[in-house]
Amino acid sequence: MFTYQQRADLCTNPTAKKLFKIMETKQTNLAIAADVVTKEKLLKIAEELGPEICVLKTHIDIIEDFDADLIIQLQRLAEEHNFLIFEDRKFADIGNTVKYQYQNGIYNIADWSHITNAHTVPGPGIIQGLKEIGLPKGRGLLLLAEMSSKGTLAKGTYTEETLKMAEENKDFVIGFITMKKLLDNPCFVNMTPGVQLAQGGDTLGQQYNTPEKVIKKNNSDVIIVGRGIYEAENPLTEAKKYREAGWQAYQEKIK
Ligand code: 5BU
Secondary structure, three states, X not given: OOOHHHHHHHOOOHHHHHHHHHHHHHOOOEEEEOOOOOHHHHHHHHHHHHHHOOEEEEOHHHOOOOOHXXXXXXXXXXXXXXXXXXXXXXXXXXXXXXXXXXXXXXXXHHHOOOEEEEOOOOOOHHHHHHHHHHHHHOOEEEEEOOOOOOOOOOOHHHHHHHHHHHHOOOOOEEEEEOOOOOOOOOOOEEEEOOEOOOOXXXXXXXXXXXXXXXXXXXXXXXXXXXXXXXXXXXXXXXXXXXXXHHHHHHHHHHO
8 A cells, every 4th residue: 555655656647647746745635626607706715625635626617707817826726735726617529629728728627737537438538639739738638537426427338438538648637537446557636526424425426435435445546526615604714624534534544
């Protein structure tokens, strides 16, 4: 079992390296899913919860008053509080199209998002396309090997093929969205959404596991928590609880 520090030393992709280093030095494996729809709310989360997290996960296309200043502020907060930005874009088109979606349009994701992710349904061309844009900028890509939602088709052969695509693109693919660790390679980071302090789900197919189960039993690395934190009466207090639970589970695992 490698520690986050050992993995930081082993890995070559600069974003993977930086992520493991942040996790080790800040002692946090918590990512916040900041699914709010205004610039003000998103910045408030980044400001208030920044010290608790290793990753701020965004859905930039749900922000109603998006502007270039939001990106400047997010980058400033990422520097100040030492976290990475992960735009959960879930690219899913052919290589040539995702290149434009990653670099152009109004969001210019590749310019500010350290990490993004992609479905593998189009085949490896999607990774090639994203890599042409992202690798020169030192970015990292996560592949959706599994999803947290009920009835997901990302399983069995689909998942197996996804792992192969990752191994063939180790320079740019830094890991997976997955419910559990799937490969032994310490340079792949496993991030798991669908996390709350109590197991359960929502009315639209989301399924929740606890931080302890995700990190210790399922051997994942990063817990991604959204509503469990930002819908709480006191998001900061709640974030500290998740951070503590996630870190404790990690420490028990590496003992
Ligand atoms: P929640 O509020 O903790 O349920 O939010 C979960 C977040 O993780 C949300 O932003 C989803 O888009 C994201 N997510 C997910 O829930 N499940 C998945 O399989 C993937 C992403 Br991929």
